[in-house]
Amino acid sequence: MLSFVLLLAAYVLSVPVHALPTRPPQQITIQVGGNRTDPLGRDFFQTTLFEPNVALAANGTIVTFQFTGSPGNHSVTQSSFSNPCQPLAGGFDSGWISVPDTPSPPPEWNLTITNDQIPLWFYCKQLFPVPHCHTGMVGAINVETTNKSLPEFASLAAAAGVPSQVQNGVVGVGASATGLPFIPSGAQLVTGPPASGANSPASTTDSVASPTDSANSPDSTNTSPDSTADSGAIQTQDPNAPQSTQSTQPSSARPKTISWWTAAVCVVVFVAW
Incomplete structure (x- = not known):
């Protein structure tokens, strides 16, 4: 009996242990700039919301913000309940x-x-034509996880x-x-001045560079017509072109000549003497 148990234990230990498949993270999609019917019929309000604007997400859940409102210019900026239209210190921010x-x-x-315990x-920090956070x-x-609600948050935001x-x-x-x-082709990412102590956004190939980036790039070159010194081109001179300047020799190499008025002065002095 003991030998059977030992053989069974040896067999169990010899069987390779395979890792259990891990559950993929849950994913939630929130549309930025969806559609909403405004009671007064104003088209502006059709693209100034998050949809859905409330979600429940456990740790590891990927929340995908899709910027579907067009035309539109929005951000996803983290704030606090007590200060709804101001960025939370150390919070996330997508940029415009x-x-x-x-x-x-x-x-x-x-x-x-x-x-997921907090x-x-x-909110959206866009100001044009009116602050989206207020609307x-x-x-x-x-x-x-709290006794506060989104309607209360929206009410505070309207008066912020x-x-x-x-x-x-x-x-x-x-x-x-x-x-x-x-950022796909046709859209653009714009970032504002960095907040004090903010984490620097990691650069990606999908981001749109600012116009000054090309000027500071090491690969940029000056292609103006005047920049021929380093271009490597062979410069030739047109023999028929008029000469605007004449070359001069150093003073030590100039021939020493006597002008006519110098000779006249010498003659007068000689005769008077």
Whole structure:
């Protein structure tokens, strides 16, 4: 009996152990700039919201913000319940994403939930033509972890001050991204002045560089007509072209000549003497 148990144990230990398949992370999609019917029939309000504006997400959940509203120019900026239209210190910020037309695929930004025990409040910091945060373009994730609600947050946002235009980083409080948003052709990413202590956004190939980047690039060259000294081109001179200047010799190499008035003075002095 003992030998059987030993043989069985040896067999079990010899069988390779395979790792159990891991469950893929849950994914939630939130449209930025969706459609909403305004009671007064104003078209502006049709593209100033998050849809859905409330979500429940466990740790590891990927929240994908799709910038589908076009034309539109929005941001996803983390804030706090007590200060709804101001960026949270150390919070996440997508930057402004301008969508003039309807690109396919749309611009996207993925946030991964890192702490599902705290609520995440966010808003759009766009000011034109009126602050979007004031018009109700706010959202929340995991509000079930607090006794505060999204309608209360929206009410505070409607009476808040002018949204700040500073730029936070991609790592936030309770959620973070690995880089800047994906920007397809036709859309544009614009970032504002960095907030104090903000995490620097990681550069990606999908981001749109600012116009000054090309001027500072080591590969940029001066192609103006005057920049021929380093171009490597052989310069020739047209023999028929008029000469604007004449070459001069150093004073030590100039021939010494006597002018006519010098000779006249000498003659007068000689005769008077």
